[in-house]
Amino acid sequence: AQKITQTQPGMFVQEKEAVTLDCTYDTSDQSYGLFWYKQPSSGEMIFLIYQGSYDEQNATEGRYSLNFQKARKSANLVISASQLGDSAMYFCAMREGGGGSYIPTFGRGTSLIVHP
Amino acid sequence: GAGVSQSPSNKVTEKGKDVELRCDPISGHTALYWYRQSLGQGLEFLIYFQGNSAPDKSGLPSDRFSAERTGGSVSTLTIQRTQQEDSAVYLCASSWLGQGITDTQYFGPGTRLTVL
Numbered sequence: 224a225q226k227i228t229q230t231q232p233g234m235f236v237q238e239k240e241a242v243t244l245d246c247t248y249d250t251s252d253q254s255y256g257l258f259w260y261k262q263p264s265s266g267e268m269i270f271l272i273y274q275g276s277y278d279e280q281n282a283t284e285g286r287y288s289l290n291f292q293k294a295r296k297s298a299n300l301v302i303s304a305s306q307l308g309d310s311a312m313y314f315c316a317m318r319e320g321g322g323g324s325y326i327p328t329f330g331r332g333t334s335l336i337v338h339p
Numbered sequence: 340g341a342g343v344s345q346s347p348s349n350k351v352t353e354k355g356k357d358v359e360l361r362c363d364p365i366s367g368h369t370a371l372y373w374y375r376q377s378l379g380q381g382l383e384f385l386i387y388f389q390g391n392s393a394p395d396k397s398g399l400p401s402d403r404f405s406a407e408r409t410g411g412s413v414s415t416l417t418i419q420r421t422q423q424e425d426s427a428v429y430l431c432a433s434s435w436l437g438q439g440i441t442d443t444q445y446f447g448p449g450t451r452l453t454v455l
Contacts, residue, residue, distance in 0.1 A: 256440035266428055268446035275440060314381070318440045325395065325438055326372070331381040 226250065227315050227330035234335050236305045243290065244300040244333045246315035252276075254320030257298040258327065259289070262312040271313075274298055276320075305337045341365070343447035345431050351453045352421055360416045360450045362431030370437025371414050372444065373406055374430045382430065388414060389437035421454045428452070 228247045236242040248257065259271045274282045274289045282289040290299040302309055315330040344363045352358050364371050373385040384398040388408040399405070403421075408414040418425055428451050432444040 254440055256442075258443065260446075265448065266430075266451070267448045268430060268432070268444075270443055270445060273441065273443060316444075318442065320440050325370075325389065326384055326387055327444060329382045 225330075226328040227317055229313075229315055229330035229333050231333045232331075234333055236302075236335065236337055238307060238337055238339050239304055241301060241303045242305055242335065244302070244313050244315075244335065246298045246300065246330060248296050248298060248315075248317050250296075250317065250319050252319045252321045256318045256320075257289070257291070258316040258318070259287070259298075259300045260314045260316065261309075262314065262332070263308075264311070268314070272300070302335075307337050307339060310335060310337045343431055343433050343445055345429075345447035345450050347450060348448065349451045349453075351455065353455050354423060355420055357417065357419045358421055358452065360418075360429050360431075360452070362414045362416070362433075362447060364412065364414070364431070364433030365445055366412075368433035368435055368445075369411070370434045370442070371408055372432045372434075373414070373416050374432065375400075375427045376430060376449075377427045385416070385429075387437070418452075421452075423454050426452055426454045 255276045257274045261269045272284045286303045288301045312332045314332045316327045346361045369390045371388045374382040387395040403419045406416045428449045430449045432446045434442045434444045436442045
């Protein structure tokens with residue numbers, strides 16, 4: 224079974240609207256970290272936001288926020304007030320606490336296109 | 340520079356030739372990772388270095404692939420006798436510790452390899 228599932232291969236949003244990108248995860252560890260990355264067409268993976276399993280508050284970073292629902296094992300990325308420059312691939316990733324968490328697991332990504 | 344750098348940014352080679360890809364991690368980061376990303380696909384883990392420990396080579400697809408990390412800093416990924424299926428973007432990332440749920444990976448811009 225996949226540890227990180229991103230069910231939306233592609234998403235479209237109107238400029239200035241908010242958009243939610245889905246991410247569900249599978250782990251038996253109590254301690255884990257969740258990450259979101261943005262990959263524009265230039266190819267570089269840009270770190271956006273982090274959420275720890277013990278964090279009681281949802282993480283926020285500027286226009287990015289993470290809707291963390293621990294019981295449902297979901298960590299959806301919310302982008303508010305979309306901009307044309309937000310058009311990119313978005314990847315969700317997880318580090319598990321057990322066994323050293325050396326290699327993060329990445330989802331397959333969601334392509335976001337922002338329309339003017 | 341402050342970020343992860345990779346060189347070359349693009350490499351075109353003929354089938355059967357050897358190639359070397361270079362990665363300069365963020366200064367002070369003890370962990371270094373190589374990934375491969377085929378067109379429109381997610382990240383495929385290749386190899387992981389952490390400090391002076393033996394590298395985790397579990398993701399290398401064949402014995403044509405090898406990597407080394409000299410002096411705990413710069414890393415070189417070598418692909419011998421390249422094949423057309425090796426064509427992909429090769430991404431390097433570094434992180435502070437290489438373990439722990441909060442340890443964030445920072446990625447370089449990647450090397451786009453094309454094997455003719």
